[in-house]
Amino acid sequence: MSSAKLEHKGYNRGLILGLTMAESMILLVFCLLLVAAAIILAEREKRQAAEVQVAELREQLADIRRDRDDLGRRLALVANPSDRAAVEEEWRELVSAREARLQMDKQGIAVEELADLANARELLRAGGYDLESVDKLMERLAELQQQLQARAESGEQPHQWPPIISLSDADDYSFEIGSAELTPSFEQSLRGDITRTIAESLDEYNVDIVEVIGHTDEQRIARKESNFDQTVLDVLARRTAVDTIVPGDNAGLGLARAIAVANVLRSEPALSGMTVLPLSAGQLIMPGDRLTTGKAGDMRERRRIEIRIRRRDTPDTP
Template sequence: MAESMLLLVFCLLLVAGAIIKTERQKASDANVARRDAELTVEQLTKEVRIKAEEAQNSSERLAELEQRMRLVTASGQEREALEKEWRELVKARDTLKRFEAQGLTPEAIADAREILDRVREVGIQTTDAQALEDRLRELIRAEKEQANSQPHEWPPIINLSEAGGYFFKSGSAELDEQFTAKLQGPIAADIAQNLERYDVDIIEVIGHTDEQPISRTGSNLDKMIIEVVDGERSITSIVPADNAGLGMTRALAVVNVLRADPRLSKATILPMSGAQLVLPGDKLTVGQAGDVEARRRIEIRIRRRNEG
């Protein structure tokens, strides 16, 4: 009985081995057939591409032959017109092939036009390609320098205080001749140099006062300030009723001088008032009554415009 069972198991193993061998052969044959099919598809694809190119060339040759036949049968005037048209078509075809070889597709040109439109929107001229390239490189360089700059490399605050002889008389916003001359000369030159150096476009002029109260009950600042800014009235026409108004009036007096300087014409000059609140050195006052010349001053800050 045991021998019969062993014989049966042996026979089953032989059958299983034969089945496995057959399946492996089928799998091998299938892989070979798949590779052959892939090679065939690749070859057919290549042949189709070649045939398409040949068809395109044949179409172009046929068009050329048709054109030549038209030239042969046409009159003199018609032949001249056809020859001109044909030369233009050939030139256009050669130009198109040259553009395509350089990657200048209609889509690429549309993208480039969109970029140029954005460049024009920020006020950069695009008619001179070299100038545009130089300007973009300059902007990139300035941006990198600003990103890597240290705190001491940011635009400075220009203090016009008693240290340089620039202070106002008590309760007044008038500029004396010496003050005006220095604003028009070395101060404007210093501001212009810093505008260029730091690539900024905003000048803030801040007027400060001491803490002496102003004993007026009425002010015409609201009515006159726009006319003074527009140059229609002098700074002396403004009558402030408090230190906030006096600080603004002093700032306006300096702004009007700076705005007249062509070196600063590309910048926006903004008048501001610090009133009596800010001590020299950017400290908030805790109360310092009395006549203090050092506080009747102007500060000029330079910065980049806030995008918004």
């Protein structure tokens, strides 16, 4: 099954590349949100510290005013009225400046940092940020972090798709020449490893449709008459052997071979309850999901069966 693995790897690489780019953009946006939140949170903490400091300073100012009033009453007894105002003003400025500096030193805040805080606050406002909504932003970031952590712990990998199983004539998954009859080795593989692989995919990806697609090369079928329409329904219902079908073209041969494979899969208990749909692509599609450009001749790699697994699009209707 070397070609099956190669096609599977190519298919997954394409998906992974597209998905990795999408997830990278999501991660970039998430990182930008983290940076913005960190800046806003830091400014919020500084603002809260400044507000606490202001409240403390107000309390201290009230104490100073009481002391000032008391001192004023005492000065009134010993000083002239003209000197009293100057003394009070100078005293008030000295006391306020000293207390404010002591509080800033305790908080570890320099005078230059107060100017930076004011500038940062203005920048945030100019950028349309509402400082009061920081809590909501942090809650959202916490939710995203929890989701990422839960996904990492569960090992969840989003956007996984079931594999495409390719069974090529070049890998000895073959039919009798010009017929839809399975070779014994092909039928044995279908009932063994291939059925197990399909059953595992059905459980893993929660799907219920198995599509069996028959592909041929572009060698012409030299038949003037065909009994395809008269026999196909009996073969599909397993009332008649598949080798009774005489296809008149490659599309009919591809469908007959898909029916042969589908009938084997439908008979396997591991796939009971699954819907197996036989389809034909005839000679139109090259390996790798490319339309043919008209290459005639005996090409074993083009004669193949592809098995694709998916979920039913709509519920069954009577």
